[in-house]
Amino acid sequence: MLARSTRLFFILTAALVAACDSAPALSPPETFDWAGQHISLAPPSAGWRREGQSSGGIRGVRFVKERSVGEAIGIGDYYLLANRLRRARLQEIIDTFETFDRRDFEKALRQAYAHTDSPFSPLEADVASDINAALGRAATAFRMNDRDGARTELRVALGAAERLGFRLGDVLDAVVFAPERREEPQRWSVVGRREATIGGEPAVIVDYTFQTPERKLYGREAYVVHDSHLFVATFLGLEENLRVFDRVVESIRFSR
């Protein structure tokens, strides 16, 4: 009798666990590189069509729920910030320095000058000034056929660029969800904001709702910075699919 009860208990427990464990399935992880930083994530499985996104300063991927109400999960690198980083570009110029003639070099430098408008932090303004001064000297040296001098100034510029780093606090205000940034702000409402950890990095998650004429949609955005790249994950859709978004975000890993 006892054995029978025990067996029944295990069967019921297994059934309960199975019922609770209905987490949405994801596809195998893929590694993306949208703006110079690798990010690995597991996309939603079948039923979500994927497309590229390059708008709002974000370059990445969107997974659009098929046969639904326009639900979508987006993940991307905020390239307006990534473009401020000059390390990789300067290192590339140094590595290929011997292949440059004067015209190539001037063209390469034009793509390497640092942005000076609307800096994200006081440090960025200082670094940009140092980079641009060094690149100006490099250009002059190259014009004077002083290749060694040009190379030295490139290293000075690289040293300045390596001082630059962004943290979540530096950049969050530029992208964080706010109804007043949307058309018809009265339809959007922030319903929660919390701190979290994504891919081992500190993150912020904001919840909001969007009232359409037909129904209320649920939105969630997650912000995380890794190696000075700001990644933004977004969801807008039915409440039941928030857990798909959460699982995709949980799967995020940074490989370097």
Next chain:
Amino acid sequence: MRTRGSSLVIALLLALLAGCDSREAPRAFELGPHRGQVRVPPGWAALDQGRQWRLRKGEAELVLQDLGAAGPQGIRREVDRARELWRAGRVEEARWRLRNVMVPRELFPTAVEREAFWAAWSTFFSDAAKVVPYAEIDPTFSDVLARVDALPGPDLPALADAGLKALGHDQRRDVKSRQSLTVGGRDALDVDTWNRLSHANPQRFLFIAHDGYLLALYTARQADAEALSAFASVRDSLHFAPADSARR
């Protein structure tokens, strides 16, 4: 009697096996310097367009294409051929041949070498209206060939990168994977690519380098299951004629 019966059974079996082989018969191809045979998959139509074959079935399409001289070895062959033409008095043909040689800037380790190469090369075209006698141009050929011989030979992945670029692969697409293999006895590289942002729109490429020339097989549009199956079938059926580079 028993022996005769056995032979008959074997002959019948062979005939049956041949009948069961539903594959198309191999077809000869000649794409630039690449000559050989390939099996067109059943249901696919092959269109010979000179330097490329287009294989089509509905919306699916594969292309088998000669990408021309690749790397110093191929450039040398083309310059040698132009030299023969010039020597024979066919100067315009020689110039035409030289104009069509792809010399990627990535081949040159330094700007100094690149500029010196192009300075020498420009001598071929310095006076287009004039038929320069061979004796006058011969030192230029020797100079250019010496510079070509001094270039470092790129490996197959570097040649495949140049091939991808020639076929329109740009920063919008990314390489998903590369796999080295042997096709028809030649070294080859199988490359999967996809959209950089979304990892959608997969495409498949095969690059075969031989004797300084590059041959590519690729999916012209999205690599769906049907196109991939045909790609594998065509790839595995490729056979090359020996010493095909002798005919150029």
